[in-house]
Amino acid sequence: MTRKIYTEDLIRKELKEKRPDLKIISVERINYINRVTVSCENNHIYTTSLHNLFNGKKCKICSGQKVEVGVSDLKTTRVDLIKFLKDKNDAYKYMENSNSKIIVVCPICNHEKEIRVQHLSKNGLGCIYCSDKISAPNKFLRGVLKQLNLDYELEKKFDDNNYRYDAFVDSKFIIEMNGIQHYKTTNYGKVEDISKNDELKREYAESIELIQIDVDCRFSDFEFIKGNFIASVGEYIDLTNIDWDLVFKSMNLNILVEICKAWNEDKSMLPGILAKEFMLDKHTIIRYLKTGNSIGLCKYDSIEEMRKSARRNWSYNKNKE
Numbered sequence: 001m002t003r004k005i006y007t008e009d010l011i012r013k014e015l016k017e018k019r020p021d022l023k024i025i026s027v028e029r030i031n032y033i034n035r036v037t038v039s040c041e042n043n044h045i046y047t048t049s050l051h052n053l054f055n056g057k058k059c060k061i062c063s064g065q066k067v068e069v070g071v072s073d074l075k076t077t078r079v080d081l082i083k084f085l086k087d088k089n090d091a092y093k094y095m096e097n098s099n100s101k102i103i104v105v106c107p108i109c110n111h112e113k114e115i116r117v118q119h120l121s122k123n124g125l126g127c128i129y130c131s132d133k134i135s136a137p138n139k140f141l142r143g144v145l146k147q148l149n150l151d152y153e154l155e156k157k158f159d160d161n162n163y164r165y166d167a168f169v170d171s172k173f174i175i176e177m178n179g180i181q182h183y184k185t186t187n188y189g190k191v192e193d194i195s196k197n198d199e200l201k202r203e204y205a206e207s208i209e210l211i212q213i214d215v216d217c218r219f220s221d222f223e224f225i226k227g228n229f230i231a232s233v234g235e236y237i238d239l240t241n242i243d244w245d246l247v248f249k250s251m252n253l254n255i256l257v258e259i260c261k262a263w264n265e266d267k268s269m270l271p272g273i274l275a276k277e278f279m280l281d282k283h284t285i286i287r288y289l290k291t292g293n294s295i296g297l298c299k300y301d302s303i304e305e306m307r308k309s310a311r312r313n314w315s316y317n318k319n320k321e
């Protein structure tokens with residue numbers, strides 16, 4: 001058997017038959033290997049071996065393996081992510097579904113971490129250092145409750161058990177903002193276990209004559225939650241005067257950052273006042289301020305604050321005497 005000798009003419013002829021999708025630009029022979037430069041249907045020019053071309057290998061840009069600057073790079077498709085990139089050149093190197101790891105920097109606390117580009121695209125930065133750990137649906141709920149003229153308690157627990165409800169409103173309603181874990185198994189646990197617990201919670205609420213309203217928040221998208229909130233809660237509570245722009249804002253606020261800001265503006269503010277303002281308990285406020293101090297968002301000296309608080313209590317008791 002004689003080996004076929006590929007002259008340039010033969011290469012051009014066979015490629016034309018086997019790969020009519022390509023335009024041949026040049027053929028070179030380097031170290032006994034034929035390297036062919038071609039242009040694909042979308043005019044991407046690349047060089048590869050004759051072997052690859054005969055095997056049907058697609059253009060890397062068209063098949064999504066290679067980024068095309070100005071078309072599929074992060075800078076073009078996901079400008080919202082650029083602020084997180086430590087090396088701004090990464091904006092041109094990756095596509096949003098890339099599995100590659102890059103270094104990102106939290107714009108709030110400057111913490112750096114490694115993350116896969118596709119994870120960043122899908123879930124955002126998710127900084128564990130400055131996160132307020134309050135879910136978007138719960139921030140949404142706070143944004144609404146703040147505007148209603150009704151009494152409410154967040155994270156409500158009743159005396160008979162350990163169930164915790166998202167909100168207890170107007171002494172008659174329970175509102176539960178149900179995230180994805182209520183619909184499918186996640187890191188939070190098996191969906192069967194969570195559903196079972198949901199059922200028990202609902203039974204208890206009904207046993208004390210409360211109306212429980214569940215809001216489907218399986219996606220943390222504002223319009224999705226708003227639609228479901230109006231459809232379910234709106235049946236019982238008048239929502240016509242709600243300013244949804246304000247709710248949108250509160251859903252996107254980092255509460256830890258806001259508390260640090262408020263503290264920076266007025267250090268005489270007592271955690272109790274901040275607690276009221278931000279609908280959290282005092283201990284959570286103090287925890288946020290301590291975190292804020294450790295990541296440089298505010299100056300909070302817990303020992304000094306404890307001394308101040310002791311002095312305040314002392315003078316208060318003295319005045320009472």
Ligand SMILES: [Zn+2]
Nearest residue numbers: 040044059062
């Ligand atoms: Zn191409």
Ligand SMILES: [Zn+2]
Nearest residue numbers: 106109127130
């Ligand atoms: Zn951070």
